[in-house]
Amino acid sequence: MELKQIAYILTDFDEKFGIPRQSGRVPELIGRIVFLPEYAVKEAVRGIEDFTHLWLIFDFDKAHRDTFTPTVRPPRLGGNKKMGVFATRSPYRPNPIGLSSVKLIKVDYDTKYGLSLLVSGVDLLNNTPIYDIKPYLPSSDCHVDAKGGFADEFTDYALNVDFNDDLLKIIPKDKQCALIKCLQDDPRPSYQTDDRVYTMKYINYDVKFSVYGDTLKVIDVKIL
Numbered sequence: 587m588e589l590k591q592i593a594y595i596l597t598d599f600d601e602k603f604g605i606p607r608q609s610g611r612v613p614e615l616i617g618r619i620v621f622l623p624e625y626a627v628k629e630a631v632r633g634i635e636d637f638t639h640l641w642l643i644f645d646f647d648k649a650h651r652d653t654f655t656p657t658v659r660p661p662r663l664g665g666n667k668k669m670g671v672f673a674t675r676s677p678y679r680p681n682p683i684g685l686s687s688v689k690l691i692k693v694d695y696d697t698k699y700g701l702s703l704l705v706s707g708v709d710l711l712n713n714t715p716i717y718d719i720k721p722y723l724p725s726s727d728c729h730v731d732a733k734g735g736f737a738d739e740f741t742d743y744a745l746n747v748d749f750n751d752d753l754l755k756i757i758p759k760d761k762q763c764a765l766i767k768c769l770q771d772d773p774r775p776s777y778q779t780d781d782r783v784y785t786m787k788y789i790n791y792d793v794k795f796s797v798y799g800d801t802l803k804v805i806d807v808k809i810l
Contacts, residue, residue: 597708635690791810
């Protein structure tokens with residue numbers, strides 16, 4: 587079987603650090619799915635705007651490995667406890683294929699990008715290859731009695747964010763809410779609990795912060 591890339595997604599993250607741990611956790615994060623020329627055909631997305639959400643099947647292109655490791659250390663478990671790779675959403679898999687659910691904003695016919703889809707709630711790196719797009723069907727894809735295993739423990743986890751107004755205004759106004767929610771999601775590796783200074787790249791900015799207890803304090807913001 588040969589997987590063909592049909593598109594790529596443009597997002598605000600050029601580095602993994604700081605990306606929400608799951609899709610939908612930060613609805614304010616917007617992405618643009620740009621179709622490759624072969625698939626940039628209007629007929630291919632006919633009817634897609636009748637759906638509110640989509641499944642994206644993508645390539646963890648920065649996590650390719652030649653060897654199989656049957657266990658991984660989920661970050662939310664502190665990086666110490668091992669779980670089976672098929673019981674996690676780790677990018678390090680026999681086939682590095684990802685699955686993400688996003689909300690469709692609109693189909694766009696931009697002169698710069700051609701046929702593209704604007705979506706929200708993204709959790710992907712900038713320029714991630716997209717293999718396929720499928721509509722989300724609430725009648726079959728939503729299971730109200732489903733259990734989330736060890737991940738359920740962290741569903742409502744969030745930090746308080748202390749972001750000085752003078753630093754916040756450096757960030758474009760339409761990007762501020764998304765940044766704050768990404769910081770609330772705690773970008774740090776879960777095995778780090780000290781107050782060291784971390785740097786998160788967001789769009790064209792370096793955001794420096796430290797965490798004290800349950801509060802994340804932004805220390806500096808610099809334009810790259």
